[in-house]
Amino acid sequence: MSASTPPAEPPVSEEELSVLRARYRAERDRRVRPEGNQQYQRAEGEFGYYAADPYADPEFTREPLEDRVEAAIVGGGFGGLLAGARLRQAGVESIRVLEEGGDFGGTWYWNRYPGIHCDIESYIYMPLLEEVGYVPQWKYAPGEEIRQHAQAIGRTFDLYRDACFQTRVTELRWDDAESEWIVTTDRGDRMRARYVVTASGTLSQAKLPGIPGIETFKGHTFHTSRWDYAYTGGDADGNLHKLADKRVALIGTGATAIQVVPHLGADAAELFVFQRTPSTVDVRANRPTDPAWASSLAPGWQRERRENFLTLVAGGAVEEDLVADSWTSSARLHQSLLPSDGYRDVAPEERERALEVADFHKMNEIRSRVDALVADPETAELLKPWYRYMCKRPTFSDHYLQTFNRPNVTLVDTADTHGVERLTETGVVVGGREYEVDCIIFSTGFEVGVSGITSGRLPVHGRNGLPLGEAWREGPRTLHGFYSHGFPNLFQLGPLQNASSVNFVHVLDEQASHVAEVVAAARRSGALRVEPSREAEAEWLATIREKAADLYKFHAECTPGYYNNEGRPRQRSESFGDGPVAFHALLRQWRTWGGLDEVLVEAADGRGWKESADAQ
Incomplete structure (x- = not known):
């Protein structure tokens, strides 16, 4: 199956499409709110x-910490857990996870409502299954099973040892003299860390x-x-x-x-x-896991299955659809929201026509199901x-x-x-x-795509006290979405200026693995700082602009929701337009072909770029 060649669909006339477009537009207009x-x-x-923690001990207290760790991770959901696990595998021993909730789990800690399940197949959604030694009990796991798996990751990688729960980070401030971060919290902590990874999530603030x-x-x-x-x-x-x-x-x-x-x-x-x-x-079509299938799994099975799913939903070709669910059966339609190099050999007009016809049939199928049930x-x-x-x-x-x-x-x-x-x-x-x-x-959801850093609720001050908000006053500036000039040893996980997918935990694992590789290189070389140059930032920003898909037209026609900013679609995408498969390959190539040298500053072995006076 390949998305580069549009699959054959029953013919749809231009008149039929025109009528449907008008209906969609009318339904959109009924719902758009000016605010x-x-x-x-x-x-x-x-x-x-409404946001109080009903699960944690309300009487919990502890003495403020003023100690030092090598890596501090903000957030104890899957992003933070993956960062901790991959850093541990890279040899980092002193790791502290700081989490507002009373335990690991992130969105699966907070959300425990009746019927909660993942909507991505659990065998590819739940991370580190082979490392933990676990196979989920259902194709789409219930929330409690996922929450317990998050805790199992914490135990497997010894992340409970230095974790601080029921703790909110209130400021990150770089200490130029010591080349480390001062991490301040709402419990009076003033701890220090060589590296900081923020993984506070994009679905954490209820609205x-x-x-x-x-x-x-x-x-x-x-x-x-x-x-x-x-x-x-x-x-x-x-x-x-x-x-x-x-x-x-x-x-x-x-x-x-x-x-x-x-x-x-x-x-x-x-x-x-x-x-x-x-x-x-x-x-x-949820179903229990077949024990015979689970016992037949060979080492590397989860990575193979995840990559298979990611390739399909990103518009690529696979010999066999291993997941075979409603996501993969409609994979080509994801191109409307998460474009990649699928349909790369097709003219834009032909591509859009093929997507609209496929969409026409899928949505008629969805609506017919309503009539049937x-x-x-x-x-x-x-x-x-x-x-x-x-x-x-x-x-x-x-x-x-x-x-x-x-x-x-x-x-x-x-x-x-x-x-x-x-x-x-x-x-x-x-x-x-x-x-x-x-x-x-x-049941009104969460603020989407907004972290403490991007919203300003978590103040960050880099070299010479520079506030991140000031450095980004004309928009975010990063290298690969992870780090920014002037903010050494600070890594951000999330969707900003990289590539996303419907299985975002897979994306987070790729990000965490990349950060761990960069930190490992810094430790080997003795680099004091991991920090991109202004030039590297500018080049990546130009790449994002060059490759960003123009989704404005598609989103403008959509009914309001969080995908199109409640009917106010953004003029500019901050995602890597070639999609996640290409982005992950780009990162691997960057690490292999000397990219690491570009971000290692003042390395003991002489590697890394040397700052000029105006870069200070």
């Missing part, structure tokens, strides 16, 4: 209780809708990322028995709601699902997504759509009111009608 992301508010200040009256509702409320089992009863497997006499409102119908709704519908006396835009809901025609019509496939992250469920056949479940469409109008002391108002409820659950 964009300002329609949301952070779970902080008077709403800070709430800015609905008028949100502070006046007198019933119970919580965000799905802090599920209140004390109120609902049950656990992540369901049985929310305390809702048997409750009227429940769920606001939001994205990936989380797709998993939550079946359990709420099964257990609540009444469930009202407030939807602005329906998700695409494809087949999940939802009994009431009016409800089915409201659940049909009218937009291009990659306008929103696809979702997968074998139970969500069927839940709307229950007599106690009501779908409330809010498209024409651009969302919920307001809350009262007793309920939710849409279209002038009040729906009286006992509990409101916000």
